[in-house]
Amino acid sequence: MFCVHCGLPEADGDHPSCRGGRAALEPPRFCPECARRMVVQVDPFGWAARCSRHGSTTSAGAGVLTD
Amino acid sequence: MTAAAERTQENATDVLAVARDQVLDRGVGLTRDQVLAVLRLGDERLEDLLALAHEVRMKWCGPEVEVEGIISLKTGGCPEDCHFCSQSGRFPTPVRSAWLDIPGLVAAAKQTAATGATEFCIVAAVRGPDARLMSQVRDGIKAIRDSGNDIQIACSLGMLTQEQVDELVAMGVHRYNHNLETARSHFPQVVTTHTWEERWDTLRMVREAGMEVCSGGILGMGETDEQRAEFAVQLAELDPHEVPMNFLIPQPGTPYEQYEPIEGRAALKLVAAFRLALPRTMLRFAGGRELTLGDLGAEQGMLGGINAIIVGNYLTNLGRPAQQDLDMLADLKMPIKALGDTL
Numbered sequence: 001m002f003c004v005h006c007g008l009p010e011a012d013g014d015h016p017s018c019r020g021g022r023a024a025l026e027p028p029r030f031c032p033e034c035a036r037r038m039v040v041q042v043d044p045f046g047w048a049a050r051c052s053r054h055g056s057t058t059s060a061g062a063g064v065l066t067d
Numbered sequence: 068m069t070a071a072a073e074r075t076q077e078n079a080t081d082v083l084a085v086a087r088d089q090v091l092d093r094g095v096g097l098t099r100d101q102v103l104a105v106l107r108l109g110d111e112r113l114e115d116l117l118a119l120a121h122e123v124r125m126k127w128c129g130p131e132v133e134v135e136g137i138i139s140l141k142t143g144g145c146p147e148d149c150h151f152c153s154q155s156g157r158f159p160t161p162v163r164s165a166w167l168d169i170p171g172l173v174a175a176a177k178q179t180a181a182t183g184a185t186e187f188c189i190v191a192a193v194r195g196p197d198a199r200l201m202s203q204v205r206d207g208i209k210a211i212r213d214s215g216n217d218i219q220i221a222c223s224l225g226m227l228t229q230e231q232v233d234e235l236v237a238m239g240v241h242r243y244n245h246n247l248e249t250a251r252s253h254f255p256q257v258v259t260t261h262t263w264e265e266r267w268d269t270l271r272m273v274r275e276a277g278m279e280v281c282s283g284g285i286l287g288m289g290e291t292d293e294q295r296a297e298f299a300v301q302l303a304e305l306d307p308h309e310v311p312m313n314f315l316i317p318q319p320g321t322p323y324e325q326y327e328p329i330e331g332r333a334a335l336k337l338v339a340a341f342r343l344a345l346p347r348t349m350l351r352f353a354g355g356r357e358l359t360l361g362d363l364g365a366e367q368g369m370l371g372g373i374n375a376i377i378v379g380n381y382l383t384n385l386g387r388p389a390q391q392d393l394d395m396l397a398d399l400k401m402p403i404k405a406l407g408d409t410l
Binding site for chain 2: 005006007017021022024025026027029030037038039040041042043044045046047
């Protein structure tokens with residue numbers, strides 16, 4: 001699994017910059033399955049992120065990728 | 068010297084006493100040197116400063132708070148090099164280019180209106196709009212209107228030509244956002260692909276065409292206190308309808324990635340100082356307040372000169388839930404400006 005904020009493997013280090021207050025203001029940017037950069041659309045009430053290989057996820061169903 | 072004479076002399080040199088007479092009583096904004104003196108007040112004066120700024124806001128603007136939602140119509144891939152921005156195509160940021168479709172735009176406008184917001188701002192990360200973007204904006208506004216939504220629509224599409232200004236007026240865009248971003252003297256450190264003066268020119272055309280001018284900036288980009296004071300009075304000279312105040316959120320991959328967010332008390336001083344420089348202007352909490360001020364600081368800012376907010380998320384960053392801000396306004400007994408008040 002990969003970190004959705006920096007795209008590095010979750011198991012590599014503590015990811016301090018991905019756990020702080022700034023990261024809490026960021027939608028996911030990298031696919032947790034393959035670390036590809038996702039196309040992300042933020043709107044006033046949520047976000048949607050799409051990986052070209054693994055499908056889409058939204059703030060409503062955060063973390064669940066659907067084709 | 069008598070005690071009364073000493074008090075008179077102290078008041079003549081205390082910037083808050085001067086501001087009470089000059090700004091609160093007469094509605095004349097602070098000068099550059101006066102803003103700088105406010106920014107240099109000790110933290111023990113912060114409470115008095117915020118209270119005065121709130122009095123100024125209530126007297127010259129009233130109790131209403133304007134609520135706005137913003138949406139990114141075109142995200143990322145911008146050719147400009149604004150050093151704070153994750154949407155610049157010149158920096159290795161994780162933000163990828165994306166276009167929002169019309170149904171998505173209509174849905175976001177509908178959700179925004181449902182909060183009681185009177186303002187919906189359509190934003191694109193561009194140097195200036197091309198024909199495709201202008202067409203998308205035109206279609207989007209028509210679709211929002213066709214859906215029965217009468218929320219006021221603002222746009223932020225970068226630098227404009229006179230023809231584009233006229234087109235936006237014809238589309239019914241009532242306000243245009245184009246931030247000066249920072250003091251004129253600091254701008255070349257922040258952006259090198261265009262000038263502060265080019266931004267000013269767009270704002271001049273917007274005003275002359277009858278649209279409301281919205282222009283503010285981002286604080287915490289390495290500017291000095293002197294430059295913050297300079298920026299406040301340059302905005303006062305512009306005399307915009309609205310000034311959005313952002314606090315830098317250091318974005319991964321940008322040149323400002325390692326910058327530290329502004330400390331909370333310094334941010335509150337800035338809010339109050341800008342209010343005292345711009346007594347009649349709508350002063351809006353925008354991006355970065357969550358990181359810089361947190362929940363308590365946001366309330367203090369609302370009681371320290373702010374009279375407008377962006378609710379919900381921003382363009383690429385998340386905000387706190389819109390309902391949390393609406394609850395805060397209810398707790399503070401601050402009425403939300405209604406659409407009928409603005410037309």
